[in-house]
Amino acid sequence: MTRFKNSDLIIPISVVIHLGIINVTLSLLTPDTYNSVYHILYYNVTWLLITYGMGYYPTSRKERFTTNLNQTLRLYLTYGLAYFALFGVIGKIYKSFEYQLFVYLLICAFLILYRILFYWARRNYRTVGGNSVNVIVMGDDPNLTKIQRVFDEPELGYRYLGYFDDNLSKSSSHLGKIIDCFRFTLDHKVDEIYCFASKFNHKELKNLVNFADNNLIKINIIPDNKEIISRTMSIELYDSIPVLRLRKVPLDTEYSRIAKRTFDIIFSSLVLIFILSWLTPLLFILIKLESPGNLFFKQKRHGLKRNVFWCYKFRSMHANGDSHKRMASKNDSRTTRIGKLLRRTSIDELPQFYNVFMGDMSVVGPRPHMELHTWDYQTTVDKYLVRHFVKPGITGLAQIRGYRGEITKKADILNRVRLDIFYIEKWSLALDLRIVYQTIGNAFKGEENAY
Structure with a gap:
């Protein structure tokens, strides 16, 4: 199902639908305020600027409906402030503040409904092969079974092909020795390689990175966690040095x-x-x-x-x-x-x-x-x-x-x-x-x- 693999239109379609919800709702319920070229530009440009500033649309493959609810709430609150700021600029408000609040809450309700439908449709789309990527793993590590469980979730759109390791294994997902991965990757159109850093030296890792770069394949390095990495870790760059923060909690913001x-x-x-x-x-x-x-x-x-x-x-x-x-x-x-x-x-x-x-x-x-x-x-x-x-x-x-x-x-x-x-x-x-x-x-x- 290669025809489904690339889904570059997902984000543009979402942007258009979001703007459509805003514009249709406002044109039907607040025509006196909406029917002005400047006001139309204001409603649309502020939405685009706020979502761009928050990095709202570049979503990750592993994102679910509940993943960024806090960010979604911040977006609605920020756009709400911009929405009501317009009335302060023009010096009047159509009907009443209560009515405008109702209209804006209705817009938010429609946006949330679309979000629900989007993740439902994306799950079904990925289940039949859409927006999917072929992945392999390099190295056999204690965390291999954990990452395999992630790849096996249909809604995430991963197509896990197996892993390579020099140690022989009876596992059905063992595809061969490390040297065999290069030909397999090209023959099976692998999109991403996940590599356990603990299993390779510097030269071997560099060779894998060069191979991936030269064949338009994304490579992801899984660090040696020493049994200390937690779910709440995050990574930050200190100049060009990656630093893992092992405990970053929501209330840090x-x-x-x-x-x-x-x-x-x-x-x-x-x-x-x-x-x-x-x-x-x-x-x-x-x-x-x-x-x-x-x-x-x-x-x-x-x-x-x-x-x-x-x-x-x-x-x-x-x-x-x-x-x-x-x-x-x-x-x-x-x-x-x-x-x-x-x-x-x-x-x-x-x-x-x-x-x-x-x-x-x-x-x-x-x-x-x-x-x-x-x-x-x-x-x-x-x-x-x-x-x-x-x-x-x-x-x-x-x-x-x-x-x-x-x-x-x-x-x-x-x-x-x-x-x-x-x-x-x-x-x-x-x-x-x-x-x-x-x-x-x-x-x-x-x-x-x-x-």
């Missing part, structure tokens, strides 16, 4: 930090105004009636970069000297009657929205541990301190998966750290919203480990 902080401020403000404003005096009376002591319980915990901060909760226990050394356990005698209700519904955690508003915590993130536990786990649990690359949260991925409350066995803390690191590496606003939604649901249903 200024945009992501601003988006998350904005969400934290808005969400915590709503809780402080509409819930804690009336709940705090009510709980003050109920807690005081049952046991003497303060309304709030505060404890030093480690946050971002292991900085210490005061974490606040509604007091759920009788005054005792073990609070800073021992976690609450099932049927804990220290817990008051009102405290059991507060802990079962997670209401005792609500004062931490003050921490969120002040910037010590986030609504969603790894749960902060008391100082004593941090000192212990940082030496006994591998990668424990990775959790402190981001702000701690009131709730988190580990908590909605059932890993909350008392730590009774080593697997509890290991699974928490694993899920916390996964959250850090895969953070998105959509993930935060899902965690918040499930946390609220769990609070109403009740949780086994909430005591």
Whole structure:
């Protein structure tokens, strides 16, 4: 199916369809604003300039629908600002701001719908051989099976032909010795070669690169990872020296930090105004009636970069000297009657929205541990301190998966750290919203480990 191999029109077609969606929607719903040559030029040129500046269209072969959702959101927000800026320039707005907002949201909805249809169509197109590339691998490495699994995914459009290695193998994908690859590559119209650097010396690699360059074949070098490369690594050039950054997370970017902080401020403000404003005096009376002591319980915990901060909760226990050394356990005698209700519904955690508003915590993130536990786990649990690359949260991925409350066995803390690191590496606003939604649901249903 060589006729399907080259798909250079994919990006131009997408550009035309995107502009078509924008122009048709505006011409039908806002004709008074749209029907001007200057305005038409403005809508189209700003879209082209913004997408070019963001590098939106040059997509990679491995990109999926969910790969660059953050970038897509930034594009819609930026173009939205440009869209409404026009009304400031012309000094008037057609119908009303609310109507124009509706029109723009409708444009975004159509663009998202096209994105869904695009990736669906591309998957089917690649499944039948379209936009595909023939690939081979040079060298047998422990990571060979992993890269083979990637090549075997139909939606990515790779046609994996096999690998070459001087060691004999009974594997059906073993095509022969290294010397055999040159003739095979030309006979089978190979488009890309993937080469494990650990299997070749400098001279052999140079020969492979020269062969590929002289035959219009792309060559990709897979570095010797020494078992340390992670999913979140990225590569940067320091002058002409490639440097691998092994841990680059979404919240490293200024945009992501601003988006998350904005969400934290808005969400915590709503809780402080509409819930804690009336709940705090009510709980003050109920807690005081049952046991003497303060309304709030505060404890030093480690946050971002292991900085210490005061974490606040509604007091759920009788005054005792073990609070800073021992976690609450099932049927804990220290817990008051009102405290059991507060802990079962997670209401005792609500004062931490003050921490969120002040910037010590986030609504969603790894749960902060008391100082004593941090000192212990940082030496006994591998990668424990990775959790402190981001702000701690009131709730988190580990908590909605059932890993909350008392730590009774080593697997509890290991699974928490694993899920916390996964959250850090895969953070998105959509993930935060899902965690918040499930946390609220769990609070109403009740949780086994909430005591």
